[in-house]
Amino acid sequence: MKRYSIWFEAKEQAALRSEELPCTLSGKQVLVKADYSLISAGTELANYHALPNTSIEGYPCTYPRSVGYSGSGHVVAVGPEAAKLKVGDRVAVVWSGHKSHFIQDEDFNLYKLPDAVDLKSAAFTHVASFPLLGVRKLQIQLGEAVMVAGLGLLGVIAVQAAKLSGAYPVLACDFSAERRKLALELGADHALDPREADFIEKVRALTDGKGPAATVEVTGTLPGLQQALEYTAFMGRISILGCTRISDQPINVYRYIHGKGLHIIGAHTRSRPPHDSQVGSWTAEDDYRTFFKLVSAGAMKVLPLINFTASPRDAEKVYHKIGFSKDPVLGVLFDWQNIE
Incomplete structure (x- = not known):
């Protein structure tokens, strides 16, 4: 079987590779065929x-390097000891790259949908688990004013998470008028342009003259952090969700x-407890389950964040x-369904 995967071969050079993938499964291994994978623009473009x-x-950025860590697929074969997953099950796949197929233990980085x-x-x-962590770490109290600074993928999801956590008002800021409009559609009470001369005065006017009690900083820039301060x-409280590199x-x-x-508060996804969620900081798996519940109930929406879907064969152009x-762009998916 051929497996296709996206790599950065050198700086600013993306390519689709192919390799032979052995089809023999042992123990609790399962074979997953990818359906979609999401570009995490902040991390992937930094690389x-x-x-x-x-x-x-x-460590310095070296090449070649495999990229991508958030996707979905379905199980097409299972090993003799697999018990949790069966052929046909749909799964979320994490930390596994932009790939057409995966062979891994059913207990490792696969979550039934x-x-x-x-x-x-x-x-x-x-990707959605990151802003859930960034919002959780703020331990928002009902009725507290919250600002989400930066409306990329993480920021727009953080707006929804802050709203669901009881924040009021939820403020958002970004240079892009289109992103500000989307944030308003998905739960923000106010959306501002941080380049305006009276931006900080407007923020204070919308928060009883005090400023937001909590801020999710997702710009990933020091000028954005300076404004938040x-x-x-x-x-x-300020949670540093965006990577200020x-x-x-x-x-x-x-x-x-x-x-x-x-x-x-540092809110990188690696700053989680490895086991047993606690107040203000849940495990990644618990946040995945939360995301499933919210999407299932229609309480969190991510489809409006997709700008376009592309073939992995067009990775270099994308x-x-x-x-x-x-x-x-905001959200880009690779569609692996017809790659073979």
């Missing part, structure tokens, strides 16, 4: 452009953090388009 800090450990979760929505499972309320300006820690008593566009 595409060889930006600094593409790993927490600080409820009937009400469609395969396109399921492809968001892993200024408008977040005295003794407020480039330290291109100083931050006055004494004035904006120490003096204001702000709580700065990454070039999103990597160099002046108007960044």
